[in-house]
Amino acid sequence: MKQIVIISGKGGTGKTSVTASFAALARKSVLADCDVDAADLHLILQPEIKRREVFRSGHEAGIRVSDCTGCGVCEEVCRFDAIGRAEDGATCFVRDMSCEGCGVCVSACPVGAIDFPEREGGEWFISDTRCGPMAHARLTPGGENSGRLVALVREQAVELAKERQADWVLVDGPPGIGCPVIASLTGTDLAVIVTEPTLSGAHDLSRVLDLAQHFHIPVALVVNKYDLNADLAVRLEKEARERGAFLAGRLPYDGAFTEAQRQGLSVVEYGKGAAAEEIKELWKRIREKINHE
Amino acid sequence: MSRVDGAFRIAVASGKGGTGKTTVAVSLAVLQAQQEEPVQYLDCDVEEPNGHIFLKPAIEETEEAGILIPVVDPALCDGCRKCGDACEFHAIVVPKKAVVFPELCHGCGGCLRACPTGAITEAFRAVGVVECGKAGRLSFVQGLLNIGEAMAPPLIRAVKKKIQPTGLALLDAPPGTACAVVTTVKDADYVLLVTEPTPFGLNDLKLAVELMRSLGRPFGVVVNRACGDDSVRRYCREEGLALLAEIPDDRAVAESYSRGELPLDTVPSFRRALEQLKETLSAACEAVGR
Ligand code: SF4
Ligand code: SF4
Ligand code: SF4
Ligand code: SF4
Numbered sequence: 001m002k003q004i005v006i007i008s009g010k011g012g013t014g015k016t017s018v019t020a021s022f023a024a025l026a027r028k029s030v031l032a033d034c035d036v037d038a039a040d041l042h043l044i045l046q047p048e049i050k051r052r053e054v055f056r057s058g059h060e061a062g063i064r065v066s067d068c069t070g071c072g073v074c075e076e077v078c079r080f081d082a083i084g085r086a087e088d089g090a091t092c093f094v095r096d097m098s099c100e101g102c103g104v105c106v107s108a109c110p111v112g113a114i115d116f117p118e119r120e121g122g123e124w125f126i127s128d129t130r131c132g133p134m135a136h137a138r139l140t141p142g143g144e145n146s147g148r149l150v151a152l153v154r155e156q157a158v159e160l161a162k163e164r165q166a167d168w169v170l171v172d173g174p175p176g177i178g179c180p181v182i183a184s185l186t187g188t189d190l191a192v193i194v195t196e197p198t199l200s201g202a203h204d205l206s207r208v209l210d211l212a213q214h215f216h217i218p219v220a221l222v223v224n225k226y227d228l229n230a231d232l233a234v235r236l237e238k239e240a241r242e243r244g245a246f247l248a249g250r251l252p253y254d255g256a257f258t259e260a261q262r263q264g265l266s267v268v269e270y271g272k273g274a275a276a277e278e279i280k281e282l283w284k285r286i287r288e289k290i291n292h293e
Numbered sequence: 294m295s296r297v298d299g300a301f302r303i304a305v306a307s308g309k310g311g312t313g314k315t316t317v318a319v320s321l322a323v324l325q326a327q328q329e330e331p332v333q334y335l336d337c338d339v340e341e342p343n344g345h346i347f348l349k350p351a352i353e354e355t356e357e358a359g360i361l362i363p364v365v366d367p368a369l370c371d372g373c374r375k376c377g378d379a380c381e382f383h384a385i386v387v388p389k390k391a392v393v394f395p396e397l398c399h400g401c402g403g404c405l406r407a408c409p410t411g412a413i414t415e416a417f418r419a420v421g422v423v424e425c426g427k428a429g430r431l432s433f434v435q436g437l438l439n440i441g442e443a444m445a446p447p448l449i450r451a452v453k454k455k456i457q458p459t460g461l462a463l464l465d466a467p468p469g470t471a472c473a474v475v476t477t478v479k480d481a482d483y484v485l486l487v488t489e490p491t492p493f494g495l496n497d498l499k500l501a502v503e504l505m506r507s508l509g510r511p512f513g514v515v516v517n518r519a520c521g522d523d524s525v526r527r528y529c530r531e532e533g534l535a536l537l538a539e540i541p542d543d544r545a546v547a548e549s550y551s552r553g554e555l556p557l558d559t560v561p562s563f564r565r566a567l568e569q570l571k572e573t574l575s576a577a578c579e580a581v582g583r
Contacts, residue, residue, distance in 0.1 A: 009341055011310010011468045016493065037471040038308045038500060040493040058381060079401055081450075097475050097508060102401030103381050141470040141504035147443060175310040175468055176340035179443035199553035200315070200343040207341060210440040228544075229551040253544075261492050262522070 003169040003188040009204030011175035014224040015194045017257050019172040020044040020266035021279045023131040029168035032157035033136040034150045034184040041172045047127030057121025057145040058101040061094050067113035074105035097142045133160050147179035177211045194222045197232035219245040226250040249282045251275045300462040304481035308497025310468035313517035314487045318465040319347045320557045320567045326431040331460030337477040338467040339436035339448045346553045350433035352426040358451030359419040360400030365391040369412035376404035421448040446476040470504045483578050484512040490522040511581040518542040538570035
């Protein structure tokens with residue numbers, strides 16, 4: 001079983017459309033949508049949810065006004081500016097969506113006026129789709145610990161893949177280079193980076209290549225919308241190749257990406273447009289590459 | 294538009310990445326500066342900051358930003374485990390003597406407070422840098438997260454410390470709806486949500502709207518790459534949301550963007566849409582700013 005993560009650095013490069021197409025092409029695969037705070041893969045794969053669990057993302061402080069003496073100790077010890085003072089100044093309160101869940105105020109409060117319940121940070125699901133089983137999640141907007149939720153989704157996908165003896169785990173990763181990306185990337189067999197030939201794309205590609213290198217993950221590069229700026233596309237490929245990436249191919253600027261999305265299909269299922277054939281080739285090259293190693 | 298504790302803050306955010314958030318934020322900043330109004334652009338998308346590509350600022354000042362993490366003196370540590378019990382993030386464990394995992398540490402200071410022997414002191418650990426400079430009349434700030442670094446919020450907080458005392462501050466937020474976005478927008482006076490009329494765009498807009506509502510922030514929507522698909526328009530109407538502008542879909546904008554040129558200068562239809570946005574936005578801000 002091989003794990004492939006599809007990431008992009010910069011958002012909006014077509015990462016999820018490529019993932020959905022790979023899902024349609026790969027036989028015996030399990031999908032994992034790790035873009036937990038802006039998940040979109042389900043819009044294409046229309047999962048039928050089989051199992052649903054609450055994601056507990058640590059704890060959150062809450063001050064019982066009736067017991068608070070307003071001494072201000074909690075305000076002083078909190079390093080996350082999460083505690084404010086009521087308008088009349090008599091008591092303190094925990095600001096909405098600001099608590100980091102460190103518990104420092106809880107043990108510091110001299111009168112024990114601070115509760116520290118577990119907080120629900122979202123939900124995760126195991127589903128069936130027409131392209132195979134899928135693990136996915138929904139982070140409560142504003143939720144903490146998205147990295148932990150990503151790790152959980154990946155664990156579930158790997159378990160499923162073992163159970164079903166799947167050949168592939170296809171991971172749709174989040175944009176950026178921070179904690180949820182790191183959680184999506186570490187320990188995978190290959191990172192497929194979908195980029196675009198824009199200066200922003202180039203800048204973000206360079207950082208996401210650094211990240212993959214940092215964690216020793218081999219990279220395959222896909223330049224989407226290459227005809228937007230063909231010169232830059234060539235430069236991006238050159239940089240990536242010099243840094244050891246495998247050039248999986250290019251995709252044209254193609255309205256079929258959005259049209260397929262509107263119909264709830266992956267680009268290859270939608271079948272029209274030049275990109276569909278190209279994606280099939282891409283997948284073939286990536287498959288061969290990974291099986292070779 | 295004014296506020297007692299500093300510049301009026303407008304955050305530009307989007308659930309989905311790649312909707313044109315940076316283009317909009319930078320263009321608004323430039324339009325404002327062209328009218329000689331004091332304005333500051335702050336790139337809080339510290340994982341992948343892109344505003345500098347269009348603004349080409351001269352950086353005048355660079356400083357490290359980070360958190361305080363514990364350092365254990367083994368000579369003083371008696372292995373009592375009080376620090377490990379206090380840490381909510383499993384960032385300090387005590388096999389025989391306490392060991393710190395810096396990349397898991399949130400810098401809360403809990404272990405330091407819990408240690409009875411004085412074995413713990415604190416040291417600064419950088420997570421990234423804050424760069425400040427000027428792009429013409431515009432004041433520029435950005436955060437740049439170190440590679441391999443998981444935690445963006447402390448760096449975003451450091452970027453926001455640079456907000457000027459007066460004028461307008463435009464904050465370019467990270468994509469998504471997780472903690473980094475909350476850190477950026479939670480005290481904004483107004484939030485602009487940039488989306489596109491596609492199923493992904495609409496889905497992620499709904500998540501962003503849910504977030505703005507739970508944060509209690511006033512906000513409005515901008516549709517970028519507007520075309521025949523009126524799903525976002527309909528959604529805004531049904532939900533009673535302020536739709537501040539629609540920027541027409543034009544491949545020329547994408548090409549201009551690809552070269553790092555602001556379409557404000559190269560695509561007239563884009564400029565018109567942004568000028569209109571500036572108007573509707575300042576009206577909306579007047580209404581909330583009082
Ligand atoms: S430390 Fe406890 S008593 Fe003091 S202000 Fe905070 S909650 Fe109230
Ligand atoms: S738990 Fe930590 S972050 Fe939350 S309010 Fe208390 S001290 Fe602040
Ligand atoms: S500072 Fe806080 S997060 Fe870091 S090790 Fe100590 S208790 Fe854990
Ligand atoms: S609390 Fe202090 S003495 Fe006890 S294990 Fe931790 S560092 Fe060592």
